[in-house]
Amino acid sequence: MSPVVHLDNVTKRYRNVTALENVSLKIPPGVVCALLGANGAGKTTAIRVLLGLEPVDSGTASVLGIDSSTGGLEIRSRVGYVAEQPSLYDWMTVEEIGWFAAGFYPLGYAEAYDRYTRRFALEAGKKVRELSKGMRAKVALSLALAHSPDLLILDEPTSGLDALVRREFLESMVDVAAEGRSVLLSSHQVSEVERVADMVAILLGGQLVCVERLDELKRTTREVVVTLPDASTAPPSMPGQVLAHVPFGHEHAWMVRDLDEARLAEVCRDVGPFSVRTPGLEDILLALLREYRTPGWAHRAKAATGTTSGTASATPG
Numbered sequence: 001m002s003p004v005v006h007l008d009n010v011t012k013r014y015r016n017v018t019a020l021e022n023v024s025l026k027i028p029p030g031v032v033c034a035l036l037g038a039n040g041a042g043k044t045t046a047i048r049v050l051l052g053l054e055p056v057d058s059g060t061a062s063v064l065g066i067d068s069s070t071g072g073l074e075i076r077s078r079v080g081y082v083a084e085q086p087s088l089y090d091w092m093t094v095e096e097i098g099w100f101a102a103g104f105y106p107l108g109y110a111e112a113y114d115r116y117t118r119r120f121a122l123e124a125g126k127k128v129r130e131l132s133k134g135m136r137a138k139v140a141l142s143l144a145l146a147h148s149p150d151l152l153i154l155d156e157p158t159s160g161l162d163a164l165v166r167r168e169f170l171e172s173m174v175d176v177a178a179e180g181r182s183v184l185l186s187s188h189q190v191s192e193v194e195r196v197a198d199m200v201a202i203l204l205g206g207q208l209v210c211v212e213r214l215d216e217l218k219r220t221t222r223e224v225v226v227t228l229p230d231a232s233t234a235p236p237s238m239p240g241q242v243l244a245h246v247p248f249g250h251e252h253a254w255m256v257r258d259l260d261e262a263r264l265a266e267v268c269r270d271v272g273p274f275s276v277r278t279p280g281l282e283d284i285l286l287a288l289l290r291e292y293r294t295p296g297w298a299h300r301a302k303a304a305t306g307t308t309s310g311t312a313s314a315t316p317g
């Protein structure tokens with residue numbers, strides 16, 4: 001099946017900043033993909049490249065099979081896009097903005113928009129400038145969903161919204177994927193995104209260090225904590241691929257892929273007590289972010305996630 005989103009070895013620089021470095025990503029149809037990473041990791045840049053709003057320095061990007069470098073207008077008319085701070089015409093009412101947008105889309109748009117605004121309990125006659133941040137976000141999502149796009153791209157759409165609105169947003173994502181359409185969702189609300197994402201793409205400093213089905217990432221990742229008897233005892237070597245290693249005094253924590261638990265018991269026998277648990281996505285991301293701040297992170301992260309910048313892809317489902 002052709003990917004709906006395809007970044008192939010994309011590098012994007014802004015003067016002396018490399019916002020994306022050799023990033024490759026394929027998102028198949030019917031998948032909710034969470035794009036995660038710290039502030040400045042390159043998430044918005046990746047989205048803008050895909051939408052044809054930023055040229056790349058090297059590599060190629062395409063959406064729904066359309067080349068982003070030449071087909072930006074067509075891409076933007078075919079995907080639903082919700083920016084972090086959506087720009088909406090303030091003087092229009094909720095209803096009027098739907099009529100206005102309907103002029104750019106085939107018949108049926110206004111009715112679909114109306115259905116979404118009612119679902120989100122928006123008052124049709126209220127002016128956009130009178131809406132709260134959450135209500136504006138709901139208008140933006142209604143506009144993006146009303147033309148039933150094959151791909152919905154959301155750049156931190158839920159930041160600053162209350163828990164109920166965030167939940168409504170994320171439930172809409174699940175509905176979209178259930179209809180065989182895809183969602184690319186950039187977010188810092190990791191624990192919430194975890195409820196709806198099928199796959200995750202993690203950017204660290206412009207490099208994609210993990211692209212994988214979420215269930216597979218969680219199934220194969222363990223957090224190990226070992227308590228050493230004193231500071232002079234060397235920490236054991238982990239029997240698995242180390243994503244991150246964080247020492248806290250006598251305690252050392254590791255995030256490990258494909259941990260050999262029997263072997264762990266052996267290597268820890270003369271070292272100290274240990275515990276093993278299955279981490280959530282947020283724990284994995286935090287470990288990667290901490291690791292990212294230490295020298296040599298890129299090499300270790302790529303080795304441990306099996307991801308090299310040129311080949312990262314996932315085929316969920």
Ligand SMILES: Nc1ncnc2c1ncn2[C@@H]1O[C@H](COP(=O)(O)OP(=O)(O)OP(=O)(O)O)[C@@H](O)[C@H]1O
Binds near residue numbers: 018
């Ligand atoms: N127009 C621009 N001019 C110069 N540098 C830019 C520009 N846009 C982004 N950058 C830089 O590129 C890097 C990636 O920025 P980007 O906005 O893509 O990150 P992000 O992951 O979306 O961050 P956040 O989570 O804070 O929104 C940052 O170092 C940023 O300063």
